[in-house]
Amino acid sequence: MVPNLRDGGIPVGYLTEIFGNPGSGKSNLCLQLAIAAQMSHSMKAGETGGAIYIDTEGSFIPIRLYDIAVAAHSHYKMSRDTSAQVDHRKLLENVTYFRCLNITNLISCIMQLKALFLSEKKIKLIVVDSLAHPLRTVEGDNSLRTKYTTMVVSILQKLATDYKCAVIVTNHTATKVDSSHGEKYTTPTLGEMWGHLPLIRLKLSWKNNCRDAILIKSPHQPEGSVPFQITAGGIRDVDTVTNGNDCPDVDSN
Numbered sequence: 210m211v212p213n214l215r216d217g218g219i220p221v222g223y224l225t226e227i228f229g230n231p232g233s234g235k236s237n238l239c240l241q242l243a244i245a246a247q248m249s250h251s252m253k254a255g256e257t258g259g260a261i262y263i264d265t266e267g268s269f270i271p272i273r274l275y276d277i278a279v280a281a282h283s284h285y286k287m288s289r290d291t292s293a294q295v296d297h298r299k300l301l302e303n304v305t306y307f308r309c310l311n312i313t314n315l316i317s318c319i320m321q322l323k324a325l326f327l328s329e330k331k332i333k334l335i336v337v338d339s340l341a342h343p344l345r346t347v348e349g350d351n352s353l354r355t356k357y358t359t360m361v362v363s364i365l366q367k368l369a370t371d372y373k374c375a376v377i378v379t380n381h382t383a384t385k386v387d388s389s390h391g392e393k394y395t396t397p398t399l400g401e402m403w404g405h406l407p408l409i410r411l412k413l414s415w416k417n418n419c420r421d422a423i424l425i426k427s428p429h430q431p432e433g434s435v436p437f438q439i440t441a442g443g444i445r446d447v448d449t450v451t452n453g454n455d456c457p458d459v460d461s462n
Contacts (some may be wrong), residue, residue, distance in 0.1 A: 229413035280442030
């Protein structure tokens with residue numbers, strides 16, 4: 210299954226990158242992980258955690274988060290473990306949302322996140338969706354973008370380390386042409402240096418109505434891919450959807 214916080218696929222204390230073309234499901238996966246982070250914490254400790262969602266593109270859709278939370282509540286409502294029962298309204302309340310319009314907003318926002326960690330909320334996940342978008346508006350040469358990128362990653366990594374939370378950053382892709390063969394291919398944006406910063410890199414692919422999550426980099430798991438579908442209730446295994454336990458694939462960000 211696509212990595213989640215309950216099976217250890219998204220480790221705490223580190224930075225994970227999710228990249229892919231528009232419509233590949235990046236935002237849907239981030240929304241689901243914002244709910245999954247809370248479920249994992251409540252399942253283990255009987256308490257509810259929280260997630261921070263930083264939206265730089267306007268791709269955060271509240272109704273999608275609601276649908277995913279309701280589906281998660283319905284799933285665990287049928288669990289034999291009574292400690293797993295959670296209220297979907299509480300899951301929604303524990304997602305703290307920020308809208309950042311540019312790189313200055315983003316840096317200011319993440320620099321102030323420490324106050325949330327020092328509050329009573331047990332933050333388990335930070336999502337930045339996406340980092341690439343605000344960097345596009347930075348004027349000047351690439352060195353300035355690199356400076357901002359390094360600054361953002363440094364702050365996020367410190368939060369992840371100090372407060373033992375997971376950090377997810379989404380990224381765009383760009384189309385390039387192979388100079389030797391003339392063939393087109395897609396690659397993550399943010400430059401070659403960026404590829405060394407995330408501990409885990411997950412590519413979401415959508416081609417010919419088939420979706421795949423491809424693990425590009427991870428110290429914990431071998432590289433590989435799994436097919437998935439996006440339903441009204443969130444991301445599901447293909448065989449689960451095929452068996453009629455959810456509705457068909459829906460449009461996504």
